[in-house]
Amino acid sequence: MQFIDQAEVFVAGGNGGDGIVAFRREKYVPAGGPSGGNGGRGGSVVFKAVENLQTLLDFRYAHRFQAEHGERGGPSNRTGASGEDLLVEVPCGTVVYDAETDEVVGDLTEPEQTLCVAKGGKGGLGNQHFLSNRNRAPEYALPGLPGEERHLRLELKLLAEVGIIGLPNAGKSTLISVLSAARPKIADYPFTTLVPNLGVVRRPTGDGTVFADIPGLIEGAHLGTGLGHDFLRHVERTRLLLHLVDINSEDPVADYQTIQQELVAYGRGLAGRPQILVLSKTDVLGHDEELVSEVAQQLAEVSGCRIFSISAVSQTGLSGLMDHVWQQLEALKQSEAEAPAMPSGFVTPMPL
Incomplete structure (x- = not known):
């Protein structure tokens, strides 16, 4: 289809x-x-x-x-x-x-x-x-x-509570395929995913939460470069963003900053959307925990966020990440219920 x-x-x-x-x-x-x-x-x-x-x-x-x-x-x-x-x-x-x-x-x-x-x-x-x-x-x-x-x-504009963003080949499709029954195309080259993929992830309570894998975000996406201009609109409705950064990249910090700049340039409140920062593909480094900690420390200093390290392939670090996702979603829903009505499109930034 x-x-x-x-x-x-x-x-x-x-x-x-x-x-x-x-x-x-x-x-x-x-x-x-x-x-x-x-x-x-x-x-x-x-x-x-x-x-x-x-x-x-x-x-x-x-x-x-x-x-x-x-x-x-x-x-x-x-x-x-x-x-x-x-x-x-x-x-x-x-x-x-x-x-x-x-x-x-x-x-x-x-x-x-x-x-x-x-x-x-x-x-x-x-x-x-x-x-x-x-x-x-x-x-x-x-x-x-x-x-x-x-x-x-x-x-x-897709209706998903959690949007998975990151540069091409950051492991977004692999993550959604492990968390849900979605079966996107997965390969070891950029722009494997050409359309957004939706997956329903089950909570411990049994309720389902919709996750969206947003493809094609690169530098200049807000201007139409790559596929990002076509699919950034699908991030607008999400409550929470999972920002994946490939730990095997030449410069993970620069990768993080590239996506952040695109969210700011696109506008519509995306830069203020709550994010969870995730270092992906840690299995490629084997057991080099010192290098993982070093990169995580660098990202934490730049972003001011707590960093999660995961491997979707070996399914390590996923339970801690998902526990944090459910906590953040509940906190966001509670704050939305308590806050006075805001104009459509208004997003209240929430520190993580």
């Missing part, structure tokens, strides 16, 4: 039905009067968030969504049938923008959440509405109003 996280569509509400001109014709009723019915309203286009979709792939092949038109009114004051609303399913986490103004129309984050993106037009009035003392036989009616038309841009 292809991972598509951006799409542009055209949506149009149905036109309202026309009102009609009609008169009551009955035996023994010489002055029946006007009886033209109103037109039915047009259907609306409604987006609905569902859990069984993970990409916007369907919108690569379907770009136009038109709701049903309302029917014209009938005689004997009969109102025309209203057009059916068009329900379009989108993945949870879809942000809808107006393609022309770049204004956010809505953000669908919860399952079954709906958003009306194009309203149907009102039905026209029949001539019965224009009866008056001065005009006992109106011979005109109003046409239905056209439905709303819009060009929209859809962006999918």
